[in-house]
Amino acid sequence: MGPVLIALDWGTSSLRGFLMEAGGSVLEQRGSPHGITNLPEPGTAGFDAAFEALCGPWLERWPGLPVVAGGMVGSAQGWRKAPYAECPADARQLAAAAVPVEARRGTRILIAPGVVSRPAGAAPDVIRGEEIQIAGALLLHPELATGSHFLMPGTHSKWAEVREGRITGFRTYMTGELFAVLSRHSLLGRLMTEAAAEPDMAQAAFARGVAMARAAQPGELAHHLFAARTLGLTGELPGAALKDFLSGLLIGHEVLGGLGAAGAGDVPLVLIGEEELCRRYAGVLRTFGRTPDRLLGNTAPPGLFHFATAAGLLAPPQEASR
Amino acid sequence: MGPVLIALDWGTSSLRGFLMEAGGSVLEQRGSPHGITNLPEPGTAGFDAAFEALCGPWLERWPGLPVVAGGMVGSAQGWRKAPYAECPADARQLAAAAVPVEARRGTRILIAPGVVSRPAGAAPDVIRGEEIQIAGALLLHPELATGSHFLMPGTHSKWAEVREGRITGFRTYMTGELFAVLSRHSLLGRLMTEAAAEPDMAQAAFARGVAMARAAQPGELAHHLFAARTLGLTGELPGAALKDFLSGLLIGHEVLGGLGAAGAGDVPLVLIGEEELCRRYAGVLRTFGRTPDRLLGNTAPPGLFHFATAAGLLAPPQEASR
Numbered sequence: 001m002g003p004v005l006i007a008l009d010w011g012t013s014s015l016r017g018f019l020m021e022a023g024g025s026v027l028e029q030r031g032s033p034h035g036i037t038n039l040p041e042p043g044t045a046g047f048d049a050a051f052e053a054l055c056g057p058w059l060e061r062w063p064g065l066p067v068v069a070g071g072m073v074g075s076a077q078g079w080r081k082a083p084y085a086e087c088p089a090d091a092r093q094l095a096a097a098a099v100p101v102e103a104r105r106g107t108r109i110l111i112a113p114g115v116v117s118r119p120a121g122a123a124p125d126v127i128r129g130e131e132i133q134i135a136g137a138l139l140l141h142p143e144l145a146t147g148s149h150f151l152m153p154g155t156h157s158k159w160a161e162v163r164e165g166r167i168t169g170f171r172t173y174m175t176g177e178l179f180a181v182l183s184r185h186s187l188l189g190r191l192m193t194e195a196a197a198e199p200d201m202a203q204a205a206f207a208r209g210v211a212m213a214r215a216a217q218p219g220e221l222a223h224h225l226f227a228a229r230t231l232g233l234t235g236e237l238p239g240a241a242l243k244d245f246l247s248g249l250l251i252g253h254e255v256l257g258g259l260g261a262a263g264a265g266d267v268p269l270v271l272i273g274e275e276e277l278c279r280r281y282a283g284v285l286r287t288f289g290r291t292p293d294r295l296l297g298n299t300a301p302p303g304l305f306h307f308a309t310a311a312g313l314l315a316p317p318q319e320a321s322r
Numbered sequence: 323m324g325p326v327l328i329a330l331d332w333g334t335s336s337l338r339g340f341l342m343e344a345g346g347s348v349l350e351q352r353g354s355p356h357g358i359t360n361l362p363e364p365g366t367a368g369f370d371a372a373f374e375a376l377c378g379p380w381l382e383r384w385p386g387l388p389v390v391a392g393g394m395v396g397s398a399q400g401w402r403k404a405p406y407a408e409c410p411a412d413a414r415q416l417a418a419a420a421v422p423v424e425a426r427r428g429t430r431i432l433i434a435p436g437v438v439s440r441p442a443g444a445a446p447d448v449i450r451g452e453e454i455q456i457a458g459a460l461l462l463h464p465e466l467a468t469g470s471h472f473l474m475p476g477t478h479s480k481w482a483e484v485r486e487g488r489i490t491g492f493r494t495y496m497t498g499e500l501f502a503v504l505s506r507h508s509l510l511g512r513l514m515t516e517a518a519a520e521p522d523m524a525q526a527a528f529a530r531g532v533a534m535a536r537a538a539q540p541g542e543l544a545h546h547l548f549a550a551r552t553l554g555l556t557g558e559l560p561g562a563a564l565k566d567f568l569s570g571l572l573i574g575h576e577v578l579g580g581l582g583a584a585g586a587g588d589v590p591l592v593l594i595g596e597e598e599l600c601r602r603y604a605g606v607l608r609t610f611g612r613t614p615d616r617l618l619g620n621t622a623p624p625g626l627f628h629f630a631t632a633a634g635l636l637a638p639p640q641e642a643s644r
Contacts, residue, residue: 116556123534123549124556156509156548172552173544177508185507186499187478212445213541219579221543222495222572226478227445230494234438234446250544257541 003027004314006055006065007304008109010073011035011129017054018301022314024139026301030054036072036079047079048104059107066313068304070112070132074099079109084116084126088166091135091310098311112307117169125172129300130158133272134167136303137296147267151258151292153251153281154273155180159258171261173254179247188225188246191232197240205241206248210284213252221253248284255284268293325349326636328377328387329626330431332395333357333451339376340623344636346461348623352376358394358401369401370426381429388635390626392434392454396421401431406438406448410488413457413632420633434629439491447494451622452480455594456489458625459618469589473580473614475573475603476595477502481580493583495576501569510547510568513554519562527563528570532606535574543575570606577606590615 001021009016013035019028032054039046040053059065074082085097097113114128130152138145145165152158155176161169183189196202212224228246231237237245262269269285269292271278278295285292308314323343331338335357341350354376361368362375381387396404407419419435436450452474460467467487474480477498483491505511518524534546550568553559559567584591591607591614593600600617607614630636 118556123546124552124558125548126552126555171545172548174508174547175544178544178547181503181507185503186496216540217579217582218538218540218542219535219575219577219582220540221579222497222500222576223493223579223583224445225496225500226447226494230446230448233448234440236446253541254544255541257539257543257545260539260541261545 003058003062003065005305005308006058006067007301007308008051008055008067008069008073009071009129009132009298009300009304010069010078011071012037015050015054016300017058018304019058020301020305024302024305028058030058036075036077044079047073047101051103051109052105055107056105059105066308067107067109068098068112068308068311068313069109070300070304070307071129074111074113075128078111080111082111082113084128085113085131087115087117087170088163088168089115089131090166091306093166094131094135094307095311098307110308110311110313112304115167115170119169125170127158127160127170127172130160130170130272131167132303132307133299134160134162134303135306136299136301137270137272138162138165139302139306140296140299141270141294144268144270149262149267149269150272151269151281151285152272153277157254157258159262161262171258173257175250175254179250182225182228182246183243188228188242191229191239192242193239195240197238197244201238201241202244205237205244207287208237209245209248209250210252210287211248213249213256214288216253216256224249224253247280251281251284252287255281255288259285259288259290265290270294270296272296272299325380325384325387327627327630328380328389329623329630330373330377330389330391330395331393331451331454331620331622331626332391332400333393334359337372337376338622339380340626341380342623342627346624346627350380352380358397358399366401369395369423373425373431374427377429378427381427388630389429389431390420390434390630390633390635391431392622392626392629393451396433396435397450400433402433404433404435406450407435407453409437409439409492410485410490411437411453412488413628415488416453416457416629417633420629432630432633432635434626437489437492441491447492449480449482449492449494452482452492452594453489454625454629455621456482456484456625457628458621458623459592459594460484460487461624461628462618462621463592463616466590466592471584471589471591472594473591473603473607474594475599479576479580481584483584493580495579497572497576501572504547504550504568505565510550510564513551513561514564515561517562519560519566523560523563524566527559527566529609530559531567531570531572532574532609533570535571535578536610538575538578546571546575569602573603573606574609577603577610581607581610581612587612592616592618594618594621
């Protein structure tokens with residue numbers, strides 16, 4: 001059967017397009033570096049140009065294909081702002097809050113919203129793109145819909161809770177960004193080297209950071225971070241291993257906080273994200289006594305497919321005998 | 323009586339010189355912007371030039387005056403590295419670990435060491451400059467020597483413990499640097515404004531950050547930090563107040579951690595540092611139920627005097643009848 005959907009995973013630093021068929025599989029995939037901060041020209045025209053370059057060939061061949069997009073393309077810095085859907089949210093809530101934008105060639109692109117969580121007595125939190133990842137995981141593994149926790153590591157790691165097929169809450173941990181800004185812009189970077197440490201040393205330094213985090217009392221991160229300098233000053237760690245220590249420390253603190261907030265491990269814990277990073281987190285989770293149930297890769301394609309279905313953009317499955 | 327000592331408080335961004343008399347009072351004070359990262363010329367010659375510009379007039383008038391220096395001038399980036407004295411350390415240990423450097427005019431300058439703490443089973447920690455501040459506080463308030471805690475807020479806040487006149491341990495919290503790098507180089511700065519918030523709003527936002535920190539579970543700072551973005555995204559706080567929120571949050575986390583590690587409040591807690599910052603910390607401490615016993619300003623002059631005395635550089639006090 002032919003394609004039924006073009007799905008765009010449009011983030012900050014890259015644009016990925018998936019040509020999908022009625023069963024939800026990817027027929028063809030195209031990518032470009034034109035994330036929303038790297039468009040071929042400024043302004044709205046830049047989004048259109050990136051879209052045309054990526055999807056033009058597909059739409060020339062299959063005009064009228066529905067197109068959906070998720071990720072930062074729906075943020076205030078995106079093509080069109082798709083305001084946040086409120087928690088609790090499932091694919092239908094996402095569809096209901098989606099906003100269309102029209103490309104110059106007349107194609108209508110339906111942009112998925114992010115989700116905002118407003119827990120009582122605490123600060124709000126937001127996700128944008130991760131709701132699509134979760135929708136994809138639920139499409140691939142429907143048994144997770146009853147109750148599950150998702151951990152999506154990254155620059156801004158997200159820990160989300162799903163109950164009865166809906167995202168009921170989530171917490172952001174700025175782990176990746178803390179690592180980046182502290183390494184590049186703080187005194188901690190001064191003793192670090194570009195060169196990688198020997199694998200054994202890197203692993204030991206990472207584990208040392210995790211161990212320090214495991215025992216952390218409330219309020220101690222700002223103190224622990226200084227160890228990424230003093231362990232280098234005193235020669236206890238070589239400069240090349242300080243970044244590994246810092247990584248273990250920050251991921252350890254995140255896992256300590258995330259598991260503490262998530263509560264007892266009676267629902268599946270699923271990691272979604274880049275493979276090496278998810279493996280690293282899985283190791284830390286095991287150190288904390290919590291083995292993740294699944295590691296999933298990029299679930300944006302099934303997530304966008306799930307979103308497009310909920311938005312009524314896809315015809316019901318045809319009977320095989322027609 | 324004439325001067326008996328030139329004391330130099332030589333930090334990263336400024337150089338302050340104090341001409342002192344036998345009772346420890348400051349007769350005259352001179353300052354320059356020639357901190358160790360801002361010397362008038364590169365290399366060792368730059369230190370000499372800065373020294374000569376500041377102290378030349380004094381030494382022309384009183385040749386042979388002893389000269390001591392403390393602060394980052396003794397670091398690896400300083401005029402001469404004065405390696406760390408080990409905990410526990412009092413003024414005599416500082417004197418024993420001090421290193422001399424000779425100026426071009428032949429004057430010998432005795433540079434105070436920093437102090438390193440190596441607690442069992444934890445990462446090492448270091449101070450450089452704060453040991454002089456503490457020595458000054460103990461000279462001014464000898465009753466603190468039996469047992470006291472010192473809190474010296476700043477880019478790298480220091481919490482130190484003194485027992486029987488000696489620094490027995492300390493913890494660094496990178497609070498000020500976290501605030502700076504997150505405001506300037508992370509996504510958190512994106513919604514902040516240069517303009518100050520209205521005082522009531524700034525105070526309320528600061529208090530909100532402190533309150534969030536007070537309730538922090540272990541590992542939660544990376545999550546709390548994201549509220550400095552989401553509170554702006556949702557309009558709960560104006561952009562101008564996000565920096566106040568972030569400040570309250572980071573100081574609150576530090577106080578939570580510092581008080582937790584310091585234990586019960588049965589010894590005096592003394593703040594040393596810039597007045598407005600110390601008042602801000604005192605307010606946060608009171609919110610946590612711990613009222614500081616004293617707020618002291620820059621105690622480097624008496625601290626350097628105490629160090630010089632311990633180093634044997636000052637004649638014993640003359641009898642009044644001579």
